[in-house]
Amino acid sequence: MDLKRFGFIAFIIVILFVIVVLVGKGTVPATVIIVSMVATTISVSTPLVLGALSGVFCERSGIVNIGIEGMMLSSAFFGWFASIYLSFILKAPALTSLLFGVVVAILTGGLMGLLLAWLSVTFKVDQIIGGTVINILAIGITGFLNRQIFFEKHSVFGGQVPHAPGTLPPIHIPFLADIPLFGKIFVQQPIAITAIVFVVLANFVIFNTRWGLRSRAVGEHPRAADTVGINVYKMQYLNVIIGGCIAGLAGAYFTLESVPSFEPLMTNGRGFISLAAMIFGNWTPFGAWAASLVFGASQAFQINLQFFREMIPPQWSFLQQSYVVGMVPYLLTMFILTGLIGKTTPPATENKPYEK
Amino acid sequence: MESSVTKAEEGKSSLLVKLKPALRSMLVPVLAVFTSVIVGGIVIAMAGGNPFEAYLGLAEGSFGSLKALSETTVWATPYIFAGLAVGLAFKGGLFNIGAEGQLALGAVAAAWTGYALPDWLGISLPAIIHIPLTILAGILAGAIWGGIPGWLKAKFGGHEVINTIMMNYIALNITSYLLNGPMKDPNPNNVVARTPMIAPSAQIPTIFSGFRLHWGFILALLVAALVWWILWKTTLGFEIRTAGANPDAGRYAGVNVARTIIITMILSGLLAGMAGAIEVTGLNFRHELGFSVGYGFDAIAIALLGKCHPAGIVLGALLFGGMRNGATRMQFLTQIPVDVISVIQALILLFVAADAIVRYIYRIRTREERVVLTRGWGG
């Protein structure tokens, strides 16, 4: 990651932190605020990191995936539904239900990845349209089923949303969580921790293994890969399914780790913001992670500022409006995409279906 | 050697020759709808309903009576504008997913002009001025909202897909703020986020008394014809289509592709803004938060269903309008929730977009070269 990009990321994060500290330092000590901001940033970046990783896997092999939003949404719903079903109907213990829900979410993501691959690779549909189809399908199906299953009198839940089995419990990382003051940063929920582990894993896989070399070759010059005997279609299918599974895990975050409920359209554009993070990170896992942290920080900014609403000085009163602050991630995305902070090079063959 | 004999023969069969490709191009969209209906029926059955009853209710609600037909056109009218917006952008090689936000802001601007402008100016406006002004407000808002991502693409190469999606969310935030705050209906009986009613002078009059069919529908048809004329009969349309089909060749031939991109997005946003304005002045006479959610995506389906041709888009808009209209009747009659319509519409989009699937199912041979609609992030 070049200096300009890194500088920009650091700059934005520092500004956001500083504003929150300045506003809240009257009531709460600055270090507590900073620790809270860092912990929140790591937590809310989770779906963005996973979404960006999903994008990296798909796009490195040449398939544009703008359906990450839809994959997240449908996984969030089906994972949640599965966990409720297990806990409410089958009376399973909470943790088991939640973990089962995570598995279902991952599988849902993988299935939608399969659909995208089928559309893009086999039927050679324009990949952006294919991704949009996935998004629309997700909205339609989750909206429909949400109403049917939870709000219909004769449905399996009798017309009421049952009590959800909670959320995944946070994990205290040994030694690090015991550090006074800063230890709170190292208490994170499982999916958040998994996301960071995945970043390291993905980096190794993509740049240092046979699989990664072949996938990248398929994304840069599929004909070259074909001529040395690599099955281009198979590689694309597998990478997109993997990407779908990762997006599925991101979906699980929403309903099984963040809040124990499902709202239609609850992903709120984070699937698209992950794409911006992926682009800004130049299609590398570590770059995508750093970029996600910026967006995560802007969200943490919004959340933490809400605590201190009353403390906001009058000349900055517009910050009180959650709508105004809520626009920051989106404006940030657009600014980053202008490329003013650095040019990015996508994999050469994306959105061009491979013809033998 | 081309001779007058050949020319006469051409003239004789020219009508048939002209009709055949049109019919052939309708084959896949019609089959796509048909297949979606079948699959939708399966979904309904799996959710515990009776597909036949459901579709009967749907049909009855959409065109089972004059009243139903009138309602269908009323619902279809904003869809026509929104579909034209997305279709025009596609023709120019751009994917305008931002129709949703452009439409919402157009509706908000129109609503304000409808209920607030006379007070603000201190005079009362006759309908003949007020209605065009209201629509104009919607057009302007949409044009700006579409022009910004267009400019970003032309100047920085920023891909319009993500930018327009971001603009949608920003527009959502803006409308939430406005409709919960300064523009909220002050009526003490009102609890939802919506504007006050617009003045009667801003409401589009109906054509026949007793039915809600209004002149906005005629306007939509005229605008569709206008869009057709622009795209195929003017130099601007030639430039838009060339920039969409092959921007490299366009540049070589002297077309200012960057400028064309901006103009295309402005026109597209303008049309989407009109959809919002018509929704306010012809359908609801106010704007309510969340009402227009999904129009943008439906517009994509309509544009693809209509193959980005204004005539096809009008037909597609009528179909979607009919479905939306008939769904309430269907729910009333059969207790099947209106959400199933969203699933069917999503399926239609799936089958239309993947027309290769439809061709495969029904063994239609491909005759045309697949035209690339959009490009990757490389721009």
Added chain:
Amino acid sequence: MTNILEAKGITKQFPGVLANDHVNFDLRPGEIHALLGENGAGKTTLMNILYGLYHADSGEISIKGNPVAFQSPKDAIESGIGMVHQHFMLVPVFTVAENIMLGMETTRGLALDRKAVSAKIHELSLQYGLEVNPADLVRELPVGVQQRVEIVKALYRKAEILILDEPTAVLTPQEADDLFRIMRELTSHGVSIIFITHKLKEVLAVSDRITVMRGGRVVGSVLPNETNEAQLATMMVGREVILQVDKGEAKPTEDVLQVKNLRVYDIRNLEVVRGVSFEVKAGEILGVAGVQGNGQTELVEALTGLHPVHSGEVYLEGHNMTGKSPRQMIELGTAHIPEDRQRHGLVLSYPVADNLILCTYYQPPFAHNGVINNQPVDKYSRELIEQFDIRTPSPYVNTFTLSGGNQQKVIVARELSRPIHLLIANQPTRGLDVGSIEYIHQQIVAMRDRSIAVLLVSTELDEIMALSDRIAVMYRGEIVATVDAKTTTREELGLLMAGSTIKTA
């Protein structure tokens, strides 16, 4: 001596064209067997079948006497066949080592073992005299070195049969000689080579046997010392071919195009046109010779408004047109036949008529005040189709249905029918059949005889020498010399193209 490779009765049908029609081909161990034919004769299809990229509809292939059926290139590689394609199959962003090991990577545990691969590459380099550096990024390597990487890639896979598809398309004459030396070195090590080309001189220079294909069929096999260029050309085309272009004396008059110290930078901010100056007079053809990648593309783009000019000046008939837009260039009377006809020259999905007015759609009589009038468009396109003999059933079929030669005719018809002062033709006959090549050459000479200034840019030395009155050679962004076409020789041009400034006496 048993053949190392034998193909019998190979037939392959594509929609609309029979690419291979009962083709027989064999290869003896250690020989260089040339496969000669013009564009579209079916040579590449045959090779793609031998390499497992395509499946033949019928026919048999055997290696060392054993019948084989390749499902994919993997099988062909395992049978000892390696292929160097015309357009390199190298991933630009990978290193040499990564490209070479792709598909058969050595691993240590889960990770790639780059060190072991590099060591092996060094070994092969020394053994065959093919110097490559495993750590280099391919996109930074010159074309000749990239080709070497491709060959090492095949040898890394223990290829005994090497297929070279048009390998000299991107080389200077000297680099081509270098390649021939490498080929003979390889055969002395026991490698057998199939050498595909459409260049008559090369075939006679390096091969042990020549097989000619035409229209999907094998026309015959000859030995180089029993034939000559003219006979081979006749076999390739099926009729007497005039290898010379019939042109009279040039009658150049005043300067039409003047280029003074032009500098152009590419998208990576490297200077690719470095202070170029020349002029083209009305009634003459100035040919720009040079190997692909020495700045010709950017030069042409700068002269036609498609690429920004960094510094320097361009004058057309005395008017300063430095950095003007393509439309302004067109209106000032410049015609441009672009290098990449499908990307820049045509909108393939448009009807032929629209492509014929692609540059002039906004001018009367086609349009008034922004409104297009179809009648004049129809009339104009029919006239042009007849005048230029464009084979198309109607002006309204989509252009992608036309053959390559006819597509180029559409571009030529469009560009040459405007009132122009300057014609810039960039690789005008690339990839075309002999008939179309002859036609376009005639048109270019006709333009010159109508006192139009012609700037011809081409990597085909034969074309440059046949058509030009004067020849400028570009090397690394500079014009190293300008010579008289009548007195120069292939050798002299070859040396200049390779950067040498020594002129033969």
